[in-house]
Amino acid sequence: MSVVVVLVLCSLLISGGFLLAFLWATKRGQFDDVHTPAITMLFEDRTPTDKQ
């Protein structure tokens, strides 16, 4: 049965990793604005010459 304990630990570790990733992303502001990126991703990329 100890294999179950190992599996539980593994699953906690993995989901904990995802939790940390989520917390990190939130703190970096990933979820501050969930509307504008949906619009901007449809714009054409600007070619380097545009920037000059």
Next chain:
Amino acid sequence: MTDNNTTACVQCVHCGELCPRQPTSTVELRFCCNGCKSVYEILRANDLCEYYRRDDHVGVPMRQLQMPADAFVALDDPAVARQLLAFTSDTMHRVRLSIPSMHCTSCVWLLEQLDRLDKGVLRSSVDIMRRQVSIEFDPTRTTLRSIATVLTSIGYEPVVRIEAGTSQPSNADRSAVRSLYLRIGVAGFAAGNIMLFSVAQYFGASTMQPALITVFRIASIVLSIPVLVFCASPWFRSALGALRARRVNLDVPVSLGIVVLFARSVADIAGGVGEGFLDSFAGLVLFLLVGRLFQQRAFDALSFDRTYRSFFPLSVRVERKLEEEVLPIERIAIGDIMHIRSGEVIPCDSVLLSQAGYVDYSFVTGEALPVECIEGALLFAGGRIVGSSLKLAAVKDVSHSYLASLWDSSSTRAHRTTWLHLSDRFGQWFTLVAVGAAAIGFLVWLPNIAIALNVFTAVLIIACPCALTLAAPITLGTAMGLLGRKGIFLKNIGTMLELERTTDVAFDKTGTLTTTSPDVRYEGRDLSENEREALACVALQSAHPMSRAVAIALGRASAVPSLQRVQHIEEHVGQGITGIVDGMSISIGSSDFVRGTTSNNQNAASVWLRVNDDVVGAVHARPLVREGIRAMIERLQSRASVWLLSGDSDRDRDVFSSTFNVNAMYFSQHPTEKVDRINGLRNAHRHVLMVGDGLNDAGAMRAANVAIAVADDAATLVPACDVIMRAHQLSHLDGLLRYARAMKHVIVFSFTISVAYNTLGLSLALTGILTPLATAILMPVSSLTVIGVSVAGARWYARRFL
């Protein structure tokens, strides 16, 4: 014989408004005004015409935006800049600006290409929901001021507020959303994992090794500690705050339920009695947080709190020691000589030094027509200069002006507690019933302490009004989001319940029921092209606001008056203007001046026209009642009393006498009289909704139970209010009130469902058979039902009433 406008169907390439008869055009492109044309030219010069390809006619109409070049000079002041900049280093400054006029995909696109219009800009990113743009720029290559000027030149004027004590678009709202997401993340993680452990125990406990069960239970406790300490803390804080103020709110029974749930679970596990309720505990907190997310997301869209300062220019040109300098308005001292240009707002009470001028007080008093002032006249802050620029001497500083006093006198807000009352009343009631039932259960089972304690805690757990706390925020939050998409923005979710109680609706006239720009029409005999031209040429020589109206009515709005042809121009202040064009003697002015008789037309402001000795006709400016208003008011009258409070003279009484009851119309109302009328109604225990648009309504809007401000577009400044409504939505006001009523029914229905679930749970708890499994099923099912009913109700009624 009205003038037939043959090219009326041509739309402006930039903003899509209808072009006047002689549109300003470049080759085949049509523009409604020079402002729109210049934006187009700026964009074309920078190869940004893609802007127009995303949506048709997307531009911001430029007719109202006429910014003088030094409007943002105040931004060069280091002290001002320091307040605005969010981050500074030698090579990069970051600023976050509010731009209320952004509204669509094209706006986002253009604003993110800002570096092509100003080479010093490093990066700009838009937040469309909050209508803000965050700009990083190189301070050595550009300045805050030139960025603001560039933005204004393409129609996106930033709203800059520099007042002591107010922060710029702050990070406060962001950090609130962030911490909510963090809590949801942690609670979701804990709930998911605890549920896995619990399900294993519910269905496989008999075949599991005792050691493994212990491991699962300890892991559950460890996982639920952050839920208790971190995720549930907002409710604990609110409940403690209420208890400290000797009140009981809905968060008290919620907190009680959460704590007891956790304590009982730990006790059960420690005593080896059972698996505890930790899965229900984590799930409950997760649901509560999701409910809060609904509440939070509705807040993003608009800023509602404005002071009179928001309406003023940032700076004015002041003459000091024979030199002109630009000063922030705070630094204007009594006696300063100011130059205020056409279209600018007078920042403080002052005396007119120029010979004569026109001031539009519509925003302060509600008068529709500009007032003519002569040298020495006292002008009040808030008036907008029309026509020519004026020289004024300040007699009071900005914070002591008439406008400021008007604002202050109205700032004592009436009690707004329906929402809190409702939740607190339920809180008290609920706490009483829950603790009472728990105590009774405890006493009944008393000889057996173990079962008695078991029943006591079970009752407190099941009585936790989780579904109740979800019902109102989710229903109202969803409704707010749906209304926002229609152009009706609510300040907070409690506003809906205030709207629902409305018994009386008071309307302002100018700008609310009527459009701000009147319908101007020429009536008279047919004019030849030459006569038309000649009349327009003379009219355009005058700065009088009606002169431009005359030119527009004649279809010559943008005709450049050829000065060589116009001779002997003579302006008679307060009467009219005369001149000779191509041998025709033209006079334009009041009935007295042109015809020698007083006009008998009381319905409209009229300007008479004469060519040689022939009075050809007159141009009438009539208020234009917004579309659908009459029908809306008639529908409204079946459910509420309707009042008209106008600051304007009763010139338009006839226009509204068919719609309003004669006794319900009040004209020439001073702002304080409006406040008195509203207070009068409130003292008679009526629940008053005030609908207005200008500063002259600000007092009445604060005095009313709930206030709606009407805005022609997103960029219009409106006084503090509870609801901002796009003008075209005003004809659906009755629908909004019916919707508010429906939302209350939805909430009551959700309450009933949740009470039914609680009663079922309570009976299980009192008989002592509330098992962790029953709780684990009952709690989420009741929460999900309530969420479903709330969202579905809000959506269904929105389709019906809006």
